[in-house]
Amino acid sequence: MTNEYGKAAPLSYNKYLRVPDLIGLQDCLSGPEHHDELLFITVHQAYELWFKQILHELDAAVLLMNQDRLPAAARTLGRVVEIEKLLVTQIHILETMVPISFLGFREQLNPASGFQSMQFREIEFTSGLKLEGILNEFRNDPFAYERLRKRYETASLSEIFFAVLSRRGLDAPADDKSLTDAERKQLYERRTQAVLEVLTHFEERYEEFQLGEALLEHDEFFLLWRSHHIKMVERMVGAKRGTGGSEGIGYLQTTLGKKFFPELWEARTYLDVKHGAGGCPFSSPP
Numbered sequence: 001m002t003n004e005y006g007k008a009a010p011l012s013y014n015k016y017l018r019v020p021d022l023i024g025l026q027d028c029l030s031g032p033e034h035h036d037e038l039l040f041i042t043v044h045q046a047y048e049l050w051f052k053q054i055l056h057e058l059d060a061a062v063l064l065m066n067q068d069r070l071p072a073a074a075r076t077l078g079r080v081v082e083i084e085k086l087l088v089t090q091i092h093i094l095e096t097m098v099p100i101s102f103l104g105f106r107e108q109l110n111p112a113s114g115f116q117s118m119q120f121r122e123i124e125f126t127s128g129l130k131l132e133g134i135l136n137e138f139r140n141d142p143f144a145y146e147r148l149r150k151r152y153e154t155a156s157l158s159e160i161f162f163a164v165l166s167r168r169g170l171d172a173p174a175d176d177k178s179l180t181d182a183e184r185k186q187l188y189e190r191r192t193q194a195v196l197e198v199l200t201h202f203e204e205r206y207e208e209f210q211l212g213e214a215l216l217e218h219d220e221f222f223l224l225w226r227s228h229h230i231k232m233v234e235r236m237v238g239a240k241r242g243t244g245g246s247e248g249i250g251y252l253q254t255t256l257g258k259k260f261f262p263e264l265w266e267a268r269t270y271l272d273v274k275h276g277a278g279g280c281p282f283s284s285p286p
Helices: 013-017 037-066 070-094 099-109 120-126 130-136 144-155 155-166 179-198 206-237 249-257 261-270
Strands: none
Touching: 037 070, 037 099, 037 120, 037 155, 037 249, 070 206, 099 206, 120 130, 120 155, 120 206, 130 144, 155 179, 155 206, 179 206, 179 261, 206 249, 206 261
């Protein structure tokens, strides 16, 4: 773009951020337009932008972990956590709607649903929560399916974390889809033992400790987001079915037990101040 003198127009704030495009993306479907629909769209579009940033940071963390740059990876994950704190707070903006107002445009959303958020599922897959059933739900959306398939087939943060521990001399073997249930249980226990060693000797293994804590915090605030989201939905629509046909609040409550890094949580159960040269104890808690 040039000005009246034929010179390139200087870059402006609006041009750099494409503000005219951005504020033109909130298309309300209700007619006549419902006042609160703009809020609903704005909040969820903001979520998708933050999800994009989270994925950007998680991909950076993966790269740094593969390069064995653990402090830098932990710091990158710290940014993810700060974004997730913002996302938890953002939920409560939606609670400024009264339930009857939300119902005024909710039917316009059918059959769309938050369940279909591609980037939300990418965060789950990249972090370590890979469910083939979720992947298959996107088969009719080639763009989303291809992105999710790549995430599904690429090593997750969880897998890379245990590869890091293994490179640093801890017994944290890689997963294998061919393992039996008994072998997978044994794998889980060995990985939990490796985390326990890090927690017990956190000063000697401070880089591994920092990274593990950053991953745990990411997991914690993602779970907090799930919890706050569930209460917001229940506050708005009670036990109504979801717009996409799901069980609504019933389905959402089943997601609260889904952790990205269960071994990081489990190891706390066995942490004990008593340990010897033979290694940290791994026995049933008292």
